[in-house]
Amino acid sequence: MQMGDAFPQGFQYLPGYFSEKDQRELVGLLREFVAEAPLFTPVMPRTGKEFSVRMTNLGDLGWVSDLKGYRYQAQHPVSGRNWPAIPEVLINLWQKVGHCAAPPEACLVNYYAATAKMGMHQDRDEKTFDAPVVSVSLGDAAIFKLGGVKRGGPTKSLRLQSGDVVVLGGDARLCYHGIDRIQGGSSSLLKDGGRLNLTLRRVSPI
Ligand code: SIN
Ligand code: FE2
Numbered sequence: 001m002q003m004g005d006a007f008p009q010g011f012q013y014l015p016g017y018f019s020e021k022d023q024r025e026l027v028g029l030l031r032e033f034v035a036e037a038p039l040f041t042p043v044m045p046r047t048g049k050e051f052s053v054r055m056t057n058l059g060d061l062g063w064v065s066d067l068k069g070y071r072y073q074a075q076h077p078v079s080g081r082n083w084p085a086i087p088e089v090l091i092n093l094w095q096k097v098g099h100c101a102a103p104p105e106a107c108l109v110n111y112y113a114a115t116a117k118m119g120m121h122q123d124r125d126e127k128t129f130d131a132p133v134v135s136v137s138l139g140d141a142a143i144f145k146l147g148g149v150k151r152g153g154p155t156k157s158l159r160l161q162s163g164d165v166v167v168l169g170g171d172a173r174l175c176y177h178g179i180d181r182i183q184g185g186s187s188s189l190l191k192d193g194g195r196l197n198l199t200l201r202r203v204s205p206i
Contacts, residue, residue, distance in 0.1 A: 010132070010170020011146065012097060013158060017165035023138055023189055026089060030109065030138075030196065033058055033084040037076050039111050045069045052116035058107040059086045061203050063125065070125050072106060072203050086200070093134060094200050097167050100131045104200040112195040114140065114184025120147060120155075120176045123168070123201070131202030132169030138162050138198070139190040141183040147176035162187045 007013065018026065039054035042065040057063060061072040062083045074082055086107045094104045110118070123133050137160040144166070147155040157180070160166065168175060182195050190196065 007146070007156070008148070008170075008172040008175060010168070011172035011175070012165075012167035012169070014097065014165040014167070015161065016163050017093075017097075018136065018163040020163070020189075022089070023163050026087075026136075027138060027189060027196070029087050029089075034109070036084050037079065037081070039109075040076075040078050043067065051118075053110045053112050053118060055111065056109045057083045058090075058109065059083055059105050061106045063106060063108045063201070072125065090136070090198065090200060093136070093165065097165060098132050098134050098200070099169065100202065100206070102131060102202055102204075102206045104131075104134070105203045106201045108199045108201065110197045110199075112140075112142065112179065112182050112197070114182050114194060116179075116194075117181055118179040120145065120151070120178040122149075122174050122176055123199070124174060126201055126203045128202060128205045129173045130206050132167050132173060134200040135166045135168070136198040137164045137166075138196040139187050140193060140195040141186040142195055142197075143180040143183070145178050145180055146172075149174050149176070151176055159183075162189050 037056045039056050042051045064077050141161045144158045144160045145155045147153050
């Protein structure tokens with residue numbers, strides 16, 4: 001089932017926000033960050049089941065999941081080092097589209113191989129929901145699903161392409177969302193294919 005035409009208040013879909021040149025520059029930066037803070041495979045709390053995405057973070061805090069639960073922490077779970085800083089280009093994005101006076105503290109970097117997906121979930125491990133979540137897509141296109149604030153309701157599908165930005169703010173901040181599938185080979189931005197998604201978050205109360 002599909003929702004009506006309108007997106008919820010506070011949801012922004014900004015197709016082609018980043019030019020191809022911007023995207024290449026951003027990927028260049030991400031390569032350096034991933035060399036410093038390698039992608040790791042998180043596991044689900046309790047069950048220990050591996051996520052199909054690999055992840056790392058930038059910023060003062062990073063989102064991690066392991067047998068003990070989901071949380072934000074200042075250190076990479078494998079290296080024990082602090083996360084690299086969030087680059088200016090992403091801070092600028094937050095300031096332009098986020099409508100939030102306080103800066104982001106975390107940038108979760110998710111890497112999806114062509115077979116990876118992400119089940120419907122809310123982003124609710126932050127201590128404030130007054131700040132938005134701002135997301136950038138790079139590489140292969142993905143089918144993104146947006147639901148409402150209750151699990152299992154009707155959803156809308158959006159094909160997110162490289163350079164697109166999505167904002168979950170206001171009434172949309174706690175909307176369920178997920179990635180149904182990746183369209184492998186739909187972009188040549190990443191040399192090994194797949195998709196990178198960056199999500200900027202504010203964790204502390206504003
Ligand atoms: C997420 O919800 O953390 C990722 C969304 C996306 O990959 O676009
Ligand atoms: Fe999410």
